[in-house]
Amino acid sequence: MGIIVAKFGGTSVGNGERIKKAAQSVVNEYMKGKKVVVVVSAINKTTDEFLKIVDTAMGxxxxxxxxAEVVSMGEMTSVRIFSSTIESLGVKSEYVDPYADAWPVITDNNFLSAKINFEVTEDKSSKIKEMIDEGIIPVVCGYLGKNESGNITTLGRGGSDITAFLLGHCLKAEEVIIVTDVDGVMSTDPNKLLSAKKLDKISVEEMRDLATHGAQVLHPHALKYKDPKIDAKIIGYEKGDLSTPGTEIIGPSNNELLKCATINNEPISVIAVVGEEILTKSGILSKITDTLAKHKINIYGISTGQNSITVFVNKSDSDRAHEVLHEVVVTTDDLSSLSLGREIAMITVASQDFIDTPGVIAEITEPLQKSKINIVEISSSQTSVVLFVDWDDGNKAYELVKGVLK
Known part of the structure; x- marks a missing residue:
């Protein structure tokens, strides 16, 4: 039987009843012959209460x-209660906190947002494997690390999920299960729309983008550590069953951290549609995009200004796009004219680290500025930056941007 890493969030261990239900779900899998490693967050709101006390007492x-030492007490309390509960159900268990000899997660000296030393952590994880092989269920503190000097560190936002995926990788687990307060990933926030539905599957890339834009189910930091060879799912705690279906997380598409630059193979053309204060006129943008969609012309980007809307399409589609959009212009009172511009290259830079990297756009564009490469347009999200430059400058700009990522 393969190894299962089950991570229980703060809400899922929010009181004694929930802890017992969670522990029973672990024991049930153990009784089926499976090897289980548990990762536990602090009991619901415990860390917040500690922070309030600290703020009042010390500012x-x-x-x-x-x-780091203060907030670690939440997880260190959770593992002791959880492990003891498992033993009360008749199965041998041991808690593993940063003071234990079997502690696996070794980090640098950044106390509140530590970086993991993967090589040492993989080596240390062998002690967790030994415990499993002896029939013991290890209950490991999520969120916490330990530096080479033995001091407690924390992994920052999404820390417990990071611990789960990290241990899954180090232990070559069969599956990582994230147990939370929802049954899985929903099509939207069910508190806002009752029509929200649970998704059976979602890719790492989709989950990352969803999480960076506010979904609370899983922090995007944790997805850096998702091994594509290991199954993963998100389930709700209420059923008390680790085998229950939730939302399966697929991928990522490769085993590298998503940090890369790509350039389009064909030139892209710029079409600018202008009209007085069209940004304030409803329905103009939809007329443009609906017309291009009707003629099966793909849009690579859109830029809006007070008096203009610029669309980026394949050069091979540009003449047809120019023609059909001209019909929109001459039949719409709020539009006056359009132009078909020069050929440009599109360079896309993507990384999960961008969300927490101040000045990332400046860092990417600075070498282009020094090389006097003009940026026609730029757009960004929390995980990617897209640059449009003159086609003749495309390859040079691409090489400069790749140099930034090294």
Whole structure:
């Protein structure tokens, strides 16, 4: 039987009844012959309460080292209660906190947002494997790390999910199960739309983009550590069954951190549609995009201004796009004219790290500025930056951008 890593979030261990249900779900899988490693967050709201007390007592005079030690108490309490509950159900269990000899997660010296030393962590994880092979269920603190000096560190936002996926990789687990307060990933927030439906599957890339734009189910940081060879799913705690179907997380498409630059193979053309204050006129943008969609012309990007809308299409489609959009212009009172511009290249830079990298756009564009390469247009999201430059400058710009990522 393969190894299962089950991570229980703060809500799923929010009180004694939930902890017992969670522990029973682990024991049930163990009784089926499966090997289970548990990762536990702090009991619901525990960390928030600690932070309030610290703020009142000390304010900003607390050091990062002290704060890491204080907030670690939430997870260290959780693992002790959870492990003891498993033993009360008749199965041998041991809690693993940063003071234990079997502690696996080794980091640098950044106390509140530590980087993991993968090589050492993989080596240390062998002790967790030994416990499993002896029939013991390890209950490991999520969110926490330990530096080479033995001091407690924290992994920052999404830390417990990071721990789960990290251990899944190090232990070559069969599956990582994220147990939370929802039954899986929904098509939208069910608190806002009752018509929201649970998704059976979602890719890592989709989940990452969803999470960076506000979905609370899983933090995008954790997805960096998702091994494509390991199954993963998100389930709700209420059923108390780790085998229940939830939302399966597929991928990623490769085993590297998503940090790359790509350039389109064909030139792209710019079409600018102008009209007085068209940004304030409803329905103009939809007329343009609907017309291009009707003629099966793909749009690579859209830029809007007070008096203009610019669309980016394949050069091979540009003459046809120019023609059909001209019909929109001459039949719409709020539009006055359009132009078909020069050929440009599109360079896309993507990384999960962008969301937490201040100045990333400046870092990417600075070498282009120094090389006097004009940027025709730029767009960005929390995980990608798209640059449009003159076609003749495309390859040079691409090489410069790749240099930034090294």
């Amino acid at each position: 900003k005079s607390i050091t990062d080292k002290q704060l």
